[in-house]
Amino acid sequence: MERIRCLEAIYDELAGCAVVTIMGAVAVELYSLGHRPNFFYLEHAMGLASSMGLGIALSQPQRKVVVLDGDGSVLMNLGGLTTLARYAPGNLTHIVFDNQSLLSVGGFPTATATGSDLAGIARAAGIAKAATVTDLASFRASAVAAIDADELACLVAKVEPVGPKSFHMDLHLLENRFEFQRFLRPDPQGAPS
Amino acid sequence: MPVSERHSKLVYDALVAAGVEVVSALPETWLVHLIRLAEDDPAMILVRLAKEEEGVGVSAGAHLAGRKSAMLMQNHGLLQSVNGIVSLAQLYKIPLLMLVSDRGHLGEPDPWQTAGGRATRPILDALGIVTDELRDPGTVQLQVARGMTLAQASLAPVALLLTRDLMWEALA
Numbered sequence: 389m390e391r392i393r394c395l396e397a398i399y400d401e402l403a404g405c406a407v408v409t410i411m412g413a414v415a416v417e418l419y420s421l422g423h424r425p426n427f428f429y430l431e432h433a434m435g436l437a438s439s440m441g442l443g444i445a446l447s448q449p450q451r452k453v454v455v456l457d458g459d460g461s462v463l464m465n466l467g468g469l470t471t472l473a474r475y476a477p478g479n480l481t482h483i484v485f486d487n488q489s490l491l492s493v494g495g496f497p498t499a500t501a502t503g504s505d506l507a508g509i510a511r512a513a514g515i516a517k518a519a520t521v522t523d524l525a526s527f528r529a530s531a532v533a534a535i536d537a538d539e540l541a542c543l544v545a546k547v548e549p550v551g552p553k554s555f556h557m558d559l560h561l562l563e564n565r566f567e568f569q570r571f572l573r574p575d576p577q578g579a580p581s
Numbered sequence: 582m583p584v585s586e587r588h589s590k591l592v593y594d595a596l597v598a599a600g601v602e603v604v605s606a607l608p609e610t611w612l613v614h615l616i617r618l619a620e621d622d623p624a625m626i627l628v629r630l631a632k633e634e635e636g637v638g639v640s641a642g643a644h645l646a647g648r649k650s651a652m653l654m655q656n657h658g659l660l661q662s663v664n665g666i667v668s669l670a671q672l673y674k675i676p677l678l679m680l681v682s683d684r685g686h687l688g689e690p691d692p693w694q695t696a697g698g699r700a701t702r703p704i705l706d707a708l709g710i711v712t713d714e715l716r717d718p719g720t721v722q723l724q725v726a727r728g729m730t731l732a733q734a735s736l737a738p739v740a741l742l743l744t745r746d747l748m749w750e751a752l753a
Contacts (some may be wrong), residue, residue: 408642430669432669433665434674436641440638441642444645447602468632497594
């Protein structure tokens with residue numbers, strides 16, 4: 389399963405959600421499918437995408453929040469899974485693309501290549517709805533269901549260690565940041581759209 | 582416990598008055614009353630962390646989603662959070678109001694706090710973070726309000742050090 393096919397499969401579901409991605413291939417591939425103001429690409433601070441998603445989800449409980457994470461980043465903030473589990477915002481979906489490697493920095497294997505099971509860790513951290521998927525149809529079905537459901541979910545998608553040819557994005561990170569903040573501004577009429 | 586409940590309440594009330602709606606925290610002795618106050622306040626979103634750096638992410642998310650936040654941590658938590666402060670808060674221009682217990686400074690009896698105590702101010706300085714010390718109970722509210730104003734105006738972290746003079750009740 390390729391990550392970009394996964395992103396394509398849920399691209400329409402992401403409309404209206406606050407989407408936070410990690411840096412590298414996840415950001416570039418989502419961007420390449422067509423940037424939207426509700427996409428925030430965290431271009432550094434590895435590990436903190438899920439913490440940002442938690443901050444957004446708790447601050448705007450009516451807003452669907454989707455974090456597009458990776459195995460290397462999650463491994464840098466395993467404790468964050470326990471924090472997600474503790475507050476378990478129903479509007480948050482944590483998707484982890486696990487390619488078992490640090491792809492954009494030489495492809496060195498992460499601990500998931502030698503058996504560490506991120507869905508198992510998430511479940512043991514207290515996220516009841518945590519699962520691993522390995523094919524595109526299951527990914528799409530599980531991801532769409534998780535985003536629609538009012539329950540915190542962690543979905544680990546096993547993907548090939550392949551990424552984009554170029555990591556260039558024609559969007560400065562500050563432009564992205566202010567655009568995303570503007571998108572998240574509560575609708576003066578009431579609930580966020 | 583000789584940690585001052587009264588002064589903790591002053592600091593907490595100052596946070597509320599400054600518009601803080603989200604508090605992330607990792608407990609340490611000097612922060613117990615402050616964290617309890619956040620816990621007992623139904624209007625406050627308290628996020629108990631496993632590690633302080635997560636708080637930078639939580640605050641960034643809260644800020645972008647329109648809520649003011651504060652981080653409660655020990656100075657060793659600040660040391661622990663440096664990458665998040667630099668490569669999220671500073672890189673992305675995120676206001677962070679950090680209330681940092683000033684362990685390891687004058688009067689510190691615990692040897693294990695002293696190395697971090699020496700490093701705290703030089704590191705804040707190296708990061709270019711505007712820092713003030715909360716010492717006088719009479720000025721706490723104003724300092725917290727001004728810290729928040731600067732954090733929001735500069736879109737940058739501001740550190741308020743919770744000093745022993747403020748947090749530790751003088752023994753009778």
